[in-house]
Amino acid sequence: xxxxxxxxxxxxxxxxxxxxxxxxxxxxxxxxxxxxxxxxxxxxxxxxxxxxxxxxxxxxxxxxxxxxxxxxxxxxxxxxxxxxxxxxxxxxxxxxxxxxxxxxxxxxxxxxxxxxxxxxxxxxxxxxxxxxxxxxxxxxxxxxxxxxxxxxxxxxxxxxxxxxxxxxxxxxxxxxxxxxxxxxxxxxxxxxxxxxxxxxxxxxxxxxxxxxxxxxxxxxxxxxxxxxxxxxxxxxxxxxxxxxxxxxxxxxxxxxxxxxxxxxxxxxxxxxxxxxxxxxxxxxxxxxxxxxxxxxxxxxxxxxxxxxxxxxxxxxxxxxxx
Amino acid sequence: xxxxxxxxxxxxxxxxxxxxxxxxxxxxxxxxxxxxxxxxxxxxxxxxxxxxxxxxxxxxxxxxxxxxxxxxxxxxxxxxxxxxxxxxxxxxxxxxxxxxxxxxxxxxxxxxxxxxxxxxxxxxxxxxxxxxxxxxxxxxxxxxxxxxxxxxxxxxxxxxxxxxxxxxxxxxxxxxxxxxxxxxxxxxxxxxxxxxxxxxxxxxxxxxxxxxxxxxxxxxxxxxxxxxxxxxxxxxxxxxxxxxxxxxxxxxxxxxxxxxxxxxxxxxxxxxxxxxxxxxxxxxxxxxxxxxxxxxxxxxxxxxxxxxxxxxxxxxxxxxxxxx
Numbered sequence: 001x002x003x004x005x006x007x008x009x010x011x012x013x014x015x016x017x018x019x020x021x022x023x024x025x026x027x028x029x030x031x032x033x034x035x036x037x038x039x040x041x042x043x044x045x046x047x048x049x050x051x052x053x054x055x056x057x058x059x060x061x062x063x064x065x066x067x068x069x070x071x072x073x074x075x076x077x078x079x080x081x082x083x084x085x086x087x088x089x090x091x092x093x094x095x096x097x098x099x100x101x102x103x104x105x106x107x108x109x110x111x112x113x114x115x116x117x118x119x120x121x122x123x124x125x126x127x128x129x130x131x132x133x134x135x136x137x138x139x140x141x142x143x144x145x146x147x148x149x150x151x152x153x154x155x156x157x158x159x160x161x162x163x164x165x166x167x168x169x170x171x172x173x174x175x176x177x178x179x180x181x182x183x184x185x186x187x188x189x190x191x192x193x194x195x196x197x198x199x200x201x202x203x204x205x206x207x208x209x210x211x212x213x214x215x216x217x218x219x220x221x222x223x224x225x226x227x228x229x230x231x232x233x234x235x236x237x238x239x240x241x242x243x244x245x246x247x248x249x250x251x252x253x254x255x256x257x258x259x260x261x262x263x264x265x266x267x268x269x270x271x272x273x274x275x276x277x278x279x280x281x282x283x284x285x286x287x288x289x290x291x292x293x294x295x296x297x298x299x300x301x302x303x304x305x306x307x308x309x310x311x312x313x314x315x316x317x318x319x320x321x322x
Numbered sequence: 323x324x325x326x327x328x329x330x331x332x333x334x335x336x337x338x339x340x341x342x343x344x345x346x347x348x349x350x351x352x353x354x355x356x357x358x359x360x361x362x363x364x365x366x367x368x369x370x371x372x373x374x375x376x377x378x379x380x381x382x383x384x385x386x387x388x389x390x391x392x393x394x395x396x397x398x399x400x401x402x403x404x405x406x407x408x409x410x411x412x413x414x415x416x417x418x419x420x421x422x423x424x425x426x427x428x429x430x431x432x433x434x435x436x437x438x439x440x441x442x443x444x445x446x447x448x449x450x451x452x453x454x455x456x457x458x459x460x461x462x463x464x465x466x467x468x469x470x471x472x473x474x475x476x477x478x479x480x481x482x483x484x485x486x487x488x489x490x491x492x493x494x495x496x497x498x499x500x501x502x503x504x505x506x507x508x509x510x511x512x513x514x515x516x517x518x519x520x521x522x523x524x525x526x527x528x529x530x531x532x533x534x535x536x537x538x539x540x541x542x543x544x545x546x547x548x549x550x551x552x553x554x555x556x557x558x559x560x561x562x563x564x565x566x567x568x569x570x571x572x573x574x575x576x577x578x579x580x581x582x583x584x585x586x587x588x589x590x591x592x593x594x595x596x597x598x599x600x601x602x603x604x605x606x607x608x609x610x611x612x613x614x615x616x617x618x619x620x621x622x623x624x625x626x627x628x629x630x631x632x633x634x635x636x637x638x639x640x641x642x643x644x645x646x
Contacts, residue, residue: 068449117633118640123393123586126448127632130573134625141618255456258449268449300463307457311439311450318445 018263018313022284029291036294043171045290050241051076051234053179053282055253056260057186058230060278063261064190065223066203066270068122071110071129072231072257074136076250079103080235081140084149084245092160100232106136107228111221120206122268133254140247149245165240175237182233187275199223203270259306260285262313285309343582343598346627350602350609359612366608368491374604375493376556378597380575382504383548385596388579389508390541391521391588392440392447397549397575398568399458400432404550405557405567406465409473418478425554426547432458433546437539455572462565471563482559493555500548504593517541521588574624578603581631587639602627 013020030036055072062069083099090098110132119125151158167174190196201209202219210216234253239245264281266273288309292302354361380397387394404425411421436454440447473479484492508514516537519527528534557563582599584591606627610620 113629113633117636118643119633119636120640121586122446123448124632124636127573127577127580127586128629128636131577131625131628131632134621134628136625138618138622138625141621142616146618255452258452268446298464300460300468303460303463304457305460307453307455307460310453311457314445314450314453315439315443318443 016265017316018309019265019280019284022263022288022309026284026287026291029294033294036291039171041290041294043168045286046171046173046176047166047241049282049286050175050237052253052256052260052286053279054182054230054234054237055257056278056282057183057275058227058234059254059257060261060264060266060273060275061186061190061199061223061226063258063266063268064203064270064273065199065219066122066206067114067125067220067223068258068268069110069129069224069227070126070254071106071133071136072227072234072254073250073252074133074140075103075106075228075231076235076238076253077247078106078136078140078143079232080239080245080249081144081149081247083232083236084151084239085143087151087154087158087161088156091156092158096160096236099236100229103228103230103232103235104225105228106132107225107231108221110228111224114224115217115220137247137250144245144247146247151239151243151245161236161240161243163240164237165243175240183275183279190275195222200271200273203272205271255310256285256306259310259313262310262317265317267317268314343595343602343631346581346602346631347598347605350605354609354612357613361609361612368489368494370601370604370608371494371497372491373608374601375491375497376552376559377571377575377578377604378497378600379500379552379555380549380571381579381596381600382500382593383545384575385579385584385591385593386504386508386517386541387447387545388576388584388586389517389521389588389591390538391524391586392538392541393451393576393586394433394436394542394545394549395448395451395572395576396432396436396454396458397545398570398572399455399462400429400546400549400568401553401556401571402462402563402565402568403432403458404429404553406462406471406553406563406565407550408554409471409478409557409563410465412473412475412478413471418475418481421478422554425550429546429548429550429553430543431546432550433543434539436546437542440542441535441538452572455568459565459568462568466563466565468565473557473561473563478558479561480558482555483561493559496555501593501597508593513537513540518589521590523589574603575600577628577632580635581627585635585639 035041055076059069059072079099079102082102083095086095086098110129113132114125114128117128119128151161164175164178169177190199198209198214198219199222201212201214202216206216209219235250238249260281261273261278262268262281263284264277264279266278288305289302292305297305360366380401384394384397407428408421408425411424412418432454436451439445439450482493486492486495508517516527516532519530519532520534520538524534553567556567578600579591579596580586580599581602582591582595582597584595584599603624606623607620610623
């Protein structure tokens, strides 16, 4: 029992080792490279952040529910491509609404397939969502014929996209305000509503959730639909930022989103976690990348670091529960 | 009469639920009867086998891990890594056998680390090996600067590009030999049988005196070694090492293993099943290109195949759960 009576600082360190490690790295970078805290650099970071926060937000709900979603790759690509190509026929508002609707549909379809085949453990969910991701990417490739869509070539106005992509209020990008509204909404949904708390219950123990009368299948469809909507919103923010859409633009966001969620401290076993902690994770992962850029590490070295952080974070998280 | 129809449909259901992959192969073969292509030629079938060989070799090792109730998504990274190590050492002037041994040793090391994290530290194998694959891909990019790395020694190329006994490609021979070794290992050795026991029920295996931790750990090491071996063979086939070889391998091989009928729940399946599972994927690619379809359609059908067959695997297990 001695272990549990150690100081609270020790406990905090033990529970948040990865978090503390990254914070230390950032502080060290800030000291040896003053450029890091300059206004130009921070503005740059805030602008290049997107669409990761959206994806990570959706992924948080899936992971708290005890599952995982690899199909975000396909969903981002397809939603981005469809939104960009619908601007001309439907106008920008219509295109954005259609994109989000498509995201919700894709997410719902994932949930529907998973519940009807009875996939319950992470392994099954992982592979089926991977298969769905291939399907969505393939559809996006067939739609665009693997060509890049440039939204600037549209005849209709794209003011919403340009505002989202590069508009700022002071030095804060507009898309951040949109995101904060969404974040507050999702946080309240998770902490204050029955459906939100049910996700946590489902992730903690599916059998117990079922026996207390919680509809686990509906819960699964809910978390996947959320992930789909968030992926579509992320796709729109990505399209706005880079002003192009391709059928492969979603590649890599699934592991990055999982990394953010895990670094934030949400357990991959499900049941525990918080939306706000994931945002901390996103911030730290992005700042970590920025630090490594400023310290002159190559992009390849950054992939190594990301992989190492992911493996270590999962490992340490697991040790807590041994 | 109704009874016999019922029993027939029941037995058909049994075959499908046990091996959807055989059904997929039959469907593809029937489909090809309607098209006038070179599908039914000895050359094409040998070519399919040769193209499948690399993934099959990776799959043999992964199957051992999956039978133990885990899985290994890091094989893609290990595949690239093994090939790059071999090419780097050969270009540096070391003999080919040494490069081979070094690549296999790195594969074993990766497997050892995976085994430590999954078996000893009891982490969830799916995510941790996914992260490991990402890490290895980064290492490969650092080693090669993300460019293809051609080998300067022509003998290295001959390992995978020569022909044996008339016109049989050497890769097919390697695959057949490894198939034999792994089939024997999983069927007729105590190690193989213990793997099935561990996958079937970890706790029961533990209490019946099977050394669960070392055996499951070894399964990961085996998976790492075969992935590295396949990596060297692929590098030799292409005469180049590259960090992009393994991009989809991890997912594809693990899906192929399950498509064959080796379940993620562990304890069922085998090397023969995995062979069929991976062969279906290769056959699908072959059929698509014979019919002149885009590679996009290939990706689409690959996705549909994965969702269908893994979904079926889940569905059968759900029915079993409900019956109990």
